[in-house]
Amino acid sequence: MAVRGSQARRAEIVHLARSSGLASVEELSVQFGVTASTIRRDLGQLTSEGLIARTYGGAIALDPQPESSLRQRALEGYQAKHDIARWAATQVQPGETVLLDAGTTVGAMGEYLCDVAGLTVVTAGLTALEALADADDVRVECIGGTLRHLSQGFVGPIAEASLQRLTFDRAFLGADAVNAELGICEAELEQTRLKEMMIERAGTVYVLAHANKLGGRPFHAWAPIPPGTTLITDDSATDAQTGPFTAAGLSVVRAPRS
Template sequence: MLSKRHADILDILEAEGSATISALAGRLGVSLETVRRDVKPLTEAGRVLRIHGAVGLAGRIGEAPFEKRMRENAGPKRTIARAVAATIRDGESVMLDTGTTTSFVARELMNHRRLTVVTNSSDIARTLATVNGNRVYMAGGELRSDSGAAFGKSALDFIAQFAVHHAIISAGAVDEGGVMDYALEEAEFARLVLSRGERRVVVTDHTKFGRRGLISVAGWDEVGEIVTDRPPDAAISRSLSAAGARLTLAP
């Protein structure tokens, strides 16, 4: 029989994957010894694992960073993805860069038919390949261990061959100047993706607003539309309007 505190521990681990004993004690307002006592039946039942002064949800220990990021703000990302997928018709072509929000877009496209998909993400390729008559083209090159995505010259040369209906990128940071990222190769790839689409879309949740990345991906005059879950601040909104970029809030 699980107590409410057992359930609370499992809820925290479900959201975060792992937590230290001291962090759990602070969150639950109990002593370290109480947490250790509560954790014991959960470990005996195989629900959680003990790891160096912390506990982790069984099945989450050792998971890739990309999988952890997929759980962050999953609700808003799924809402954004659903709104974008609703604007894409069967038989159209879509280019997607690697990112958690674009991976959610791929999942929302699973009921579409006869799509042509171009991506550098192995997650997106696996999601949409071999179903509903889709054709999936994946950029080649060495796959990153953290995201399972391909970058570099071979990936850029590959996607430069395509012209698609919808070019969709995720964002590492968004400010009044446009979209930014923290890694040069990812910024270069996203920039080229945007240039290959009749429709150029940035998908991002509100947590990226006001951040400033290291490398510019695109100014707002190079973006046709941004789809997000909450309105950005006034400075970003003014920049969007001045550049003629459309702001779409996912319902």
């Protein structure tokens, strides 16, 4: 498997380490078609960012953490997230007012919305704010509130009060996991409460989640997903993964790989 670009390669290394636990420098060198020294540089960078832990003999293992930081999640499923974000952005029409949730996948939409005429973007996340900071033709509003440092998103009563004064043509929501029966999974109840309000205030709702998040339940806070919502995932999602969502009344889109 050849992965072009150091960022994409490092994202795949993190994914492999998480799924298998250990991987040697030699194995990674063969798999990615690069030299062992290149892999060692990748491992050094990932170690400095706290994404992996080095072990003896050049093997690596992820340093476990109950909730991943935004920096960690940015490298997980990098290609899939951008495929999803790119397709989601095509749904936005000129002149609309849209909500972008916090998170890396939804935040990645910002770079694909910079040239949409007459667009207003309301966001709860710093990732989207950064992506749209130089988009002079896009009106950007931030709902404010208490910043969750791990997710780089705003929550709490100030954020909820802001939402009560707004409505949206479309809302794009992120998730730590998505379950057809239980809904959107997050680490804390204040996050799921905010998502419920976002759903209530939007005309059309989208949930963005790559295949590894489908069917999971890593935490115990949930926001129900109403029928008619569109789930956007990547093209690696299987029928077995997406079938329960279709049965629950959601539309499922597998974003094509770019």
